[in-house]
Amino acid sequence: MTRTHVETRLNGVERDFLCEPRQSLLEVLRDELGLTGTKEGCNNGNCGACSVILDGRIVNSCCVLAVEIEGQDLQTIEGVAHGDQLHPLQSAFLDEAALQCGICTPGFIMASKALLDREPDADEARIRHWLAGNLCRCTGYDKIVRAVRRAETAMEEMNA
Amino acid sequence: MEAFDYVAPRTLDEVYGHLNNGKRTLFMAGGTDVIVQLREGRRECDLLIDLKRIEQLTSYAFDSEGTLVIGAAAPLARIYEDVDVRRRLPGLVDAASLIGGIQIQSRASLGGNLCNASPAADSSPALIALGATLVIASVSGRREIPVEEFFLGPGRNALEPGELLVEVRIPAQPPRSGTRYLRFIPRNEMDIAVASAGVRVQLAPDSDTLESVRIALGAVGPTVKVVDVTSLAGRTADSATIEEAGRLAAEVATPIDDMRGSIIQRRKLARVLTIRAMEGAIERAKEIR
Ligand SMILES: Cc1cc2nc3c(=O)[nH]c(=O)nc-3n(C[C@H](O)[C@H](O)[C@H](O)COP(=O)(O)OP(=O)(O)OC[C@H]3O[C@@H](n4cnc5c(N)ncnc54)[C@H](O)[C@@H]3O)c2cc1C
Numbered sequence: 001m002t003r004t005h006v007e008t009r010l011n012g013v014e015r016d017f018l019c020e021p022r023q024s025l026l027e028v029l030r031d032e033l034g035l036t037g038t039k040e041g042c043n044n045g046n047c048g049a050c051s052v053i054l055d056g057r058i059v060n061s062c063c064v065l066a067v068e069i070e071g072q073d074l075q076t077i078e079g080v081a082h083g084d085q086l087h088p089l090q091s092a093f094l095d096e097a098a099l100q101c102g103i104c105t106p107g108f109i110m111a112s113k114a115l116l117d118r119e120p121d122a123d124e125a126r127i128r129h130w131l132a133g134n135l136c137r138c139t140g141y142d143k144i145v146r147a148v149r150r151a152e153t154a155m156e157e158m159n160a
Numbered sequence: 161m162e163a164f165d166y167v168a169p170r171t172l173d174e175v176y177g178h179l180n181n182g183k184r185t186l187f188m189a190g191g192t193d194v195i196v197q198l199r200e201g202r203r204e205c206d207l208l209i210d211l212k213r214i215e216q217l218t219s220y221a222f223d224s225e226g227t228l229v230i231g232a233a234a235p236l237a238r239i240y241e242d243v244d245v246r247r248r249l250p251g252l253v254d255a256a257s258l259i260g261g262i263q264i265q266s267r268a269s270l271g272g273n274l275c276n277a278s279p280a281a282d283s284s285p286a287l288i289a290l291g292a293t294l295v296i297a298s299v300s301g302r303r304e305i306p307v308e309e310f311f312l313g314p315g316r317n318a319l320e321p322g323e324l325l326v327e328v329r330i331p332a333q334p335p336r337s338g339t340r341y342l343r344f345i346p347r348n349e350m351d352i353a354v355a356s357a358g359v360r361v362q363l364a365p366d367s368d369t370l371e372s373v374r375i376a377l378g379a380v381g382p383t384v385k386v387v388d389v390t391s392l393a394g395r396t397a398d399s400a401t402i403e404e405a406g407r408l409a410a411e412v413a414t415p416i417d418d419m420r421g422s423i424i425q426r427r428k429l430a431r432v433l434t435i436r437a438m439e440g441a442i443e444r445a446k447e448i449r
Pocket residue numbers: 044045046186187188189190191192193194195196211232233258259260261264267268269270271272273274275276280281282283319323324325326350351352353
């Protein structure tokens with residue numbers, strides 16, 4: 001099978017790769033680019049574990065083909081921290097113990113980031129509704145929602 | 161997943177160049193149905209044609225007559241976030257913002273939802289209530305049909321080989337009208353409708369009498385069902401009339417038993433959802449926009 005050359009901006013850096021058209025973005029991230037932070041839960045669009053931000057929009061990378069992202073801007077969980085400096089969402093997830101097994105966590109952080117990037121003061125109902133496409137088998141969601149609210153406060157203080 | 165070739169043409173003419181050459185082709189808009197179907201072996205193709213690089217298919221705008229013209233591959237989130245769309249067509253927003261979660265809505269399109277032709281698709285009852293039409297194009301020209309004529313059976317639509325859906329057109333809504341779409345699912349979000357109802361009412365200038373009503377039901381038959389409610393025109397918009405609309409809806413429903421719901425439950429839902437959607441539509445018709 002011929003492989004297609006794809007150029008993209010990945011976590012702020014120009015990046016190119018080869019892939020087969022049938023390969024999902026999730027598969028290419030994990031198996032070709034070695035970026036295993038993005039998780040595979042269901043592989044059919046239901047769980048959100050594979051969430052990444054594509055041209056500013058949160059998408060399931062299992063429901064996008066890698067060839068589709070030619071020329072687009074992609075953010076994955078690997079680009080969220082600045083070196084050793086965790087993103088406020090990451091710190092808040094740790095502080096609130098908003099994870100157990102952690103499989104869902106990168107997806108929740110990317111989805112929450114996509115929300116807070118647009119709506120830094122989203123209320124609890126909005127957060128819960130926005131995160132409906134992210135499933136967690138372990139936490140029961142309350143701690144996750146609390147973590148997102150905590151991150152909101154932290155980000156507000158940082159920007160004050 | 162079986163291997164296939166991929167193209168992302170920039171124009172419709174380029175698309176036509178890829179058709180009718182003996183290859184099994186499939187179109188892709190947001191891919192939220194087709195990628196999963198290909199992966200699970202429910203669909204096969206030699207060539208996947210991505211429609212998202214065609215500007216005309218991913219944009220939307222109100223034209224000079226007030227018709228909202230939506231490119232078949234435009235993502236749902238972009239449409240329902242638009243302030244003009246929210247103000248002028250809340251019935252469309254009801255349906256578009258229910259399809260999947262935000263990750264799905266960032267990609268999924270109305271065109272894909274319609275072409276996939278699931279009897280439970282959320283966009284079709286709402287679009288029928290709104291009186292929407294579809295523009296279908298091929299190398300030999302364009303044709304336009306009402307949404308209700310697009311569905312032939314579960315997974316089967318009215319596209320001929322060589323044709324694709326290019327536009328969804330929602331006409332300017334009549335004065336004193338309102339549309340509401342409701343579905344029932346066992347969870348709060350992220351599920352496929354057990355039953356659904358889209359209702360548009362237009363009130364007479366006295367605001368008490370119904371001038372016209374349109375009702376379409378999802379997931380209670382092999383295709384979306386249009387309810388004949390001509391008998392309701394001219395009647396008072398009161399609870400007796402709304403109850404009658406619910407009765408007519410339950411009569412038209414021909415649901416099946418499956419893992420999502422039973423025949424009895426779905427028929428009851430057709431009635432209750434119609435009643436509630438009609439109440440919501442009347443409320444919207446009375447709002448000044
Ligand atoms: C987790 C999840 C949740 C979902 N929830 C819902 C829900 O709540 N309600 C609901 O109704 N659906 C739901 N769906 C189904 C799906 O997301 C929708 O049907 C969506 O609108 C499909 O749009 P798309 O652009 O992604 O279609 P695609 O997958 O790109 O295409 C769907 C089909 O239409 C064909 N097609 C696409 N565009 C054209 C065109 N312009 N001309 C001709 N053929 C075309 C494709 O070949 C394919 O057969 C869900 C799916 C997932 C994975």
